[in-house]
Amino acid sequence: MHLTLRKAAAAACLLLAAGATRAAADPLQNAVINASYSAGSVLSLGDNYAGGSVSGLDPYNVSAEFFTADALFGFDFSADGQLTIFNNASIPAGSYVASFDFGATLGAPIADFRVVDAGITGGTPVLTIVNDHTISIDLSAVQWNGDFSPLVTAVTLQAVPEPATAWMLAAGLIGLSAAMRARRRNR
Template identity: 70%
Template sequence: MHITLRQAAVAACLLLAGGAATAAQPLQNAIISASYNAGGMLGIADDYAGSSVSGLDPLNTSVEFFTSDALFGFDFAADGHLTIYNNSTIPTGAYIASFDFGASLGAAIKTFTITDAGLTSGVPLLTVADGHTITIDLSAVRWNGDYSALQTNITLQAVPEPASAVMLAAGLLGLGLRARRRNR
């Protein structure tokens, strides 16, 4: 049986497409250490009893962190979304929270952006402090109602998937075979 180069390329693409990874969940197994300049953070991992370290809520039924002054809740999702809630009227003041993911992420944090300001006004200052820490300064945000939500997104540096490397190798092999065939 003789297989043409085109048939081999189509078969390779179908195999690779079938084995391609599903959409990435960049925060899937994250362990997060939180800090807050106006007090402390309470994490869901110990039912908000005082620990400032938590993983993601596997059932997504509760926020991962509350500030100890009960002003803010922080809800992380495996897909990289972070929703920040105000639990009551926020008095004027400085409110800065930091979240350190340590080595629990598969790649370094690339960006941290607002995706939906909701009912809030003013501008939060979102910073990628280093490859595994984000900082949120909420001091200039006006929440315009209780239980408002501010939506943000954390994206990680691109990491080539194993399937991408295989596809590159298959493409280079195909080009080499075609050039060889042409030279005959």
Template identity: 40%
Template sequence: MKKTIMETLVAAVLATGIAHAAPLPLQDAVITATYNGSADAIVGLDHLFQLEPGSNTTALDPSGTGVEFLSADAMFGFDFDASGLLTVIANSAIAPGTYQFHFDFGDTLAAPLTAFKLLDGSGIGGLPVLSLGANGKSIDIDLTGTSWAEFASLTAQLDAAAVPEPGSAALMLGGFAALAAGRRRTRRS
């Protein structure tokens, strides 16, 4: 009896997790960017990379095939994926200099960003610095002092806090109650 209850509970939890997958970290994000503190030094996809008022704000590329931002000097491209994967691409060989980028997601994220993990930095000399804003709604990328081979890239994974699902919590509480009831029955026997 106890084994059957436990198997049923595990199967139900797994099924609920699959049916109610959490939103992707950057799903539906709208991003506002600056480059070395200037909004005019970076341009976004929504404005077809043309410098005009508000061109430093863009939504994610719905096709997932292109970059969302280019630095106005065309040295760097930034691709954000709904899954949280960030790719920075050098459009040419780049010597060390001051390259600081700020990306603000405002209130467009389903959950605050809580972590990032550098996945690859092939073709880059020096150490890039990524940091999360205190509220989990922004990231800073400091490439100061790095050098880049032509078309070198940097990839990082941005992650958001897991948001507990009400259905999962209720299901787990129900499972614990069933286990407790099964134990009572076993003790009475």
């Protein structure tokens, strides 16, 4: 009986880990994003780039969700949390800061925002988590070294266990407690 309870507890722990991983697999899946840009306005896929700053993710992942109205930058989000930024032309010296607010459409607060692949770009972008649902990226110090040079970043959300995970954990603890009591009685 002890061996069976141990196996059940181990299985519950594995399910707990799998549940937490599954919950964070596509952190931006249902995101609706409001964009702003320090050097002008932002055009969004949501209105066929006619002037809006709010967009959902491209369901086919074939187009960038946002372009700056000055035609310097494109911003392409993917459901897994990656944000690819690319330049459309040579970038003159200036201040270029873009902010993206996900509002209440994220499943958890933003935990991390980092560069994943700088590609052929030089310099350092300044990545900031403004609050639980907003990120900002300052591209002023980035050297793009050619047109359409991708700079890939990633947004990670805090891990939030699925509701069933808490029940599995409670059941596992109750089972271990019962096994310990039975073991004491059998001595």
